């Protein structure tokens with residue numbers, strides 16, 4: 001992982017997010033190639049800090065999760081849990097000196113629900129701005 | 141159960157700095173229940189340490205493993221096959237677990253990753269409270285199942301003190317007055333007369349003062 005040219009985004013998303021079916025996923029993978037690694041999860045409450053950490057350790061320069069809108073969780077509080085777990089992960093990143101923006105959570109709103117392709121493009125922009133993670137920096 | 145919290149990562153990194161091959165060792169019992177040192181927390185700490193090492197271009201070889209119980213030799217023995225591959229063990233066991241592993245493998249440093257805190261109860265998800273000091277002579281019968289040693293800020297055995305107000309402790313208004321709880325509880329099963337007795341000062345010799353305590357049960361020994 002020391003010869004990366006472009007930053008990679010690991011994107012976890014709740015399958016309740018609009019336009020996140022298998023077809024859309026395949027199109028996104030074709031469009032962005034290795035820049036985007038998609039991880040559908042049945043509910044964002046399934047996400048653990050360990051998933052984000054391992055993504056940042058192994059392959060990703062940023063690891064984000066997209067949840068369903070605040071009050072739309074099929075399992076009632078999955079997205080609220082995901083939020084806390086992202087906060088916990090940020091704390092760990094801060095403890096080791098890694099930019100906390102390398103993890104994040106996007107919680108849509110019911111009124112202006114954006115689909116997976118739009119959100120993926122927006123988060124990829126953020127990832128590009130963050131650049132290659134110091135975890136993958138080449139040894140000098 | 142025994143509760144614990146992870147030490148700051150900076151402190152952990154300073155302690156492991158002299159070593160290169162490190163086994164991060166979790167425990168699947170008490171410290172897993174309080175989300176400090178179970179399999180998940182062990183994997184998270186190992187991952188964070190590997191990332192920190194990569195960022196600082198330090199040469200570490202960090203692996204993780206979790207034993208079902210780190211304070212029992214039968215479980216610790218599982219390390220026999222791997223321990224030679226490491227320069228140090230970073231233990232996410234409680235203080236008893238750290239020392240049990242160190243006792244078994246005398247030549248290898250065993251470093252604590254947790255601060256062991258208290259004997260407590262899981263009150264709610266993510267919420268643990270201290271409720272026993274392990275005094276060696278349990279008095280819960282007399283106090284309706286509420287321990288004034290662990291839960292009253294002044295540890296008084298003939299309470300309440302004069303500061304108890306609206307069910308709150310005067311020392312720390314965030315906690316319930318243990319003595320209010322004792323009286324309420326005893327009243328519920330008509331046992332308030334247990335408080336008519338004057339309890340003498342606690343005999344702490346059963347807890348401390350003559351070195352580490354031990355329990356020997358001949359019927360359990362090999």
Ligand code: SF4
Nearest residue numbers: 272273275278279287
């Ligand atoms: S009296 Fe309190 S400290 Fe002593 S054993 Fe009972 S609960 Fe624990």
Ligand code: SF4
Nearest residue numbers: 292301309310317318
């Ligand atoms: S207010 Fe209650 S808990 Fe606090 S010190 Fe007095 S008796 Fe103990």
